[in-house]
Amino acid sequence: MSETVTRPKMSPKDLMIVLVISLGSFMAGLDATIVNIALPTISKAFDVSTVTSSWVLNAYLIVLVSLLLASSRLGDIRGYRGVFLAGFLVFTVGSGLCGLASGISVLIASRMLQAVGGAIIAALGAVMVTSYLSPSLRGQALGIVAMFTMLGAALGPVLGGFLTSAFSWRFIFYVNLPVGILAILLGMHYLPRKNPVAPSAKLDIPGVMLVFLALGTLIYGLTTLQGERGLLGALSLSGSLVFWILFVIREKRAAEPLLNLALFRNRQFTLQNFNVMCIQLAMAGVMILMPFYLEMVKHLPTDNAGTILLALPIGMILTSPLAGRISDVIGTKKPIILGFVIGTLALFLLATLGPQSSIGHAEIYLFLLGAGSGFAYAPLNSAVMGESPPKDRGSTSGLIKMMTNLGSSLGVALVMLVATAAMGPALAHSSAHTLPPVELAGAFHVAFLFLMCIEILGILLMLPVKEKESGYSTEGEPVTAF
Numbered sequence: 001m002s003e004t005v006t007r008p009k010m011s012p013k014d015l016m017i018v019l020v021i022s023l024g025s026f027m028a029g030l031d032a033t034i035v036n037i038a039l040p041t042i043s044k045a046f047d048v049s050t051v052t053s054s055w056v057l058n059a060y061l062i063v064l065v066s067l068l069l070a071s072s073r074l075g076d077i078r079g080y081r082g083v084f085l086a087g088f089l090v091f092t093v094g095s096g097l098c099g100l101a102s103g104i105s106v107l108i109a110s111r112m113l114q115a116v117g118g119a120i121i122a123a124l125g126a127v128m129v130t131s132y133l134s135p136s137l138r139g140q141a142l143g144i145v146a147m148f149t150m151l152g153a154a155l156g157p158v159l160g161g162f163l164t165s166a167f168s169w170r171f172i173f174y175v176n177l178p179v180g181i182l183a184i185l186l187g188m189h190y191l192p193r194k195n196p197v198a199p200s201a202k203l204d205i206p207g208v209m210l211v212f213l214a215l216g217t218l219i220y221g222l223t224t225l226q227g228e229r230g231l232l233g234a235l236s237l238s239g240s241l242v243f244w245i246l247f248v249i250r251e252k253r254a255a256e257p258l259l260n261l262a263l264f265r266n267r268q269f270t271l272q273n274f275n276v277m278c279i280q281l282a283m284a285g286v287m288i289l290m291p292f293y294l295e296m297v298k299h300l301p302t303d304n305a306g307t308i309l310l311a312l313p314i315g316m317i318l319t320s321p322l323a324g325r326i327s328d329v330i331g332t333k334k335p336i337i338l339g340f341v342i343g344t345l346a347l348f349l350l351a352t353l354g355p356q357s358s359i360g361h362a363e364i365y366l367f368l369l370g371a372g373s374g375f376a377y378a379p380l381n382s383a384v385m386g387e388s389p390p391k392d393r394g395s396t397s398g399l400i401k402m403m404t405n406l407g408s409s410l411g412v413a414l415v416m417l418v419a420t421a422a423m424g425p426a427l428a429h430s431s432a433h434t435l436p437p438v439e440l441a442g443a444f445h446v447a448f449l450f451l452m453c454i455e456i457l458g459i460l461l462m463l464p465v466k467e468k469e470s471g472y473s474t475e476g477e478p479v480t481a482f
Contacts, residue, residue: 010137016190017132018141022148023183024088024121027176029152031118032408033313034160035060036287037306038169040295045169046104050292051223054416057288058219059108061409063115064122066212068402069258071123076198080128081191085184087120092180098173122401132192154313161306207250207258214243215409222413259399269387271461275336276380276400277407278458279373282343284411285451286350286369287312289419289444294362297355297437297444311363315370320378327379331467336383339376340458343369347455351448354441376458383465415447422446 010018035056043053075083094114101107129141163171221236251257264270287309294305327335346369353362381400388396422443 010133010140013190014133014137014141016186017192018129018144020183020187020190021125021128021141022145023179023186024084025125025145025149026152027091027179027183028118028122029149029154030156030159031060031114031152031176033153033156033287033309034172034175037157037160037291037302037309038164038172039288040292041164041169041302042104042107046107048104051416051420052104054223054288054412055108056104056111057412058223058409060111060115060118061405061412062212062215062219063112064119065215065402065405065409066208067116067119068123068405069398070203070208071120072127072398073198073201073203073256073258074120075124075127077196077201077203078199079194079196080124080131081187081193083120084124084128084191085187087117087124088180088184088187089117090114091117091121092177092184093117095173095176095180099170101170123398128191131194131197150313150317154310154317157306157309157313158303159306161301161303161309164306165301165303202256204250204254204256204258207247207254210243210247210250211258214240214247215406217243219409219413222410222417225417263388263396263399266387268465269384271465272380272384272387273399273403275340275376275458275461276384276403277410278454278461279340279343279376279380280404280407281411281414282347282451282454283312283369283373284408285415285447285454286347286366288412289415289447290362290366292440293353293444294359297441298357298359299437300359308359308363309366311366312370312373315367315372316374316377317370319371319374323375324378324382327382332379332383332386333462333465333467335379336376337459337462339372339374339379340455340462342372342375344372344452344455344459346372347448347452351445351452353444353448355437372455411451415451418450419443419447 039050039053039056042056043050046053071083071087091114094110094117097110098107098114101110125145126142129145133141159175160172163169163175217236218240221233221238221240224230224233224236248261251259251261264273290309291305294300294308295302300308323335323339346365349361349365349368353365384400385396420443422445423439
């Protein structure tokens with residue numbers, strides 16, 4: 001007599017819990033890509049340079065990276081439900097303030113507030129699934145959450161382009177308001193009240209502040225290294241090094257550190273974490289350069305530019321599941337290297353784009369970069385989790401998110417540094433909409449070649465990595481890029 005194995009189904013209550021968490025993932029994914037397409041318009045609206053407008057992204061990412069690990073611990077101490085809903089409230093209020101911003105400084109400050117909520121939403125999603133749902137439903141639920149993240153990331157450029165063209169750049173922030181309010185109301189009703197899992201644990205506030213200062217001075221130093229403030233930029237980079245050293249010392253001595261530095265004694269773990277950063281650095285760099293290329297070199301409307309940028313996340317969404325299945329069979333090393341090789345080719349081709357280039361070619365090159373990134377990212381995620389001891393897989397999942405967003409921060413800062421250096425001091429700090437298209441295209445050519453070198457670095461970092469038995473860990477969260 002044969003036994004029929006039935007797949008467990010979620011109850012209506014389970015589905016509502018997953019929906020609330022997925023709305024947070026959707027907003028996080030959407031916010032990661034919706035702002036880029038509006039940066040040229042924001043630069044023009046406030047009459048600021050590309051470097052200044054890039055701080056709309058930088059400020060958000062600095063706060064996000066600084067608070068990701070601490071947000072998970074805060075949920076353990078105070079309870080996931082209350083902290084998660086508070087994060088949604090802060091994110092929603094921050095979004096409204098961004099839309100109302102009267103100047104670039106107010107917009108940047110509002111983005112920092114928004115990032116506080118974004119860090120909480122991003123950090124607690126997976127652990128809430130683990131806490132609220134039975135083990136037999138976790139994989140299914142995490143897959144839904146990851147799908148909503150990628151859906152938000154894919155819709156970001158298109159929705160951002162449409163809202164900016166049809167209404168105003170301010171609506172790329174206002175769009176978060178109805179989603180945030182809905183999620184808060186549903187969460188108040190459906191998220192279970194549970195006692196905190198570690199009410200007596202301590203939050204490493206000095207560690208959080210040191211990460212914030214180290215990353216903030218690093219990004220500020222990179223963006224001011226060119227031009228009149230070069231000395232200030234160099235001093236800022238020196239200060240960043242000091243803060244990173246102090247952070248390492250603090251984490252080694254802390255009774256309850258933000259990050260278990262002992263994990264980095266494993267060379268394979270370290271190399272593959274740096275590759276997570278490299279792949280996101282390259283994608284973030286492209287996603288900030290391409291809106292300026294499409295809108296200020298090719299003179300496309302913002303909504304058309306957003307549709308073209310959709311090619312990158314589509315490429316990633318199509319190849320990531322395939323790469324995961326292949327790596328389960330042949331291991332993770334070869335798919336990761338192949339993904340970086342495809343990314344290297346894509347960036348070489350992007351570097352050939354100029355004022356006379358075909359838009360169709362730009363779409364193909366972006367799709368190719370997304371395909372390569374997707375092919376490497378899923379096996380990389382699996383490889384990092386596979387190198388982590390079971391007891392550290394929760395913190396490892398948070399570390400992958402941290403490295404992903406650190407890559408985004410560095411990608412934005414470094415391509416701005418390279419592009420402004422290529423433009424020369426006379427053009428580097430001019431308002432973005434006044435720059436000659438030929439000069440912009442030439443600067444982007446150099447920046448794309450720099451990003452190609454990052455992809456090549458990814459290949460080199462993988463060469464000493466030894467293949468081991470593969471397969472996705474069921475203990476960890478599927479972490480998505482963007």
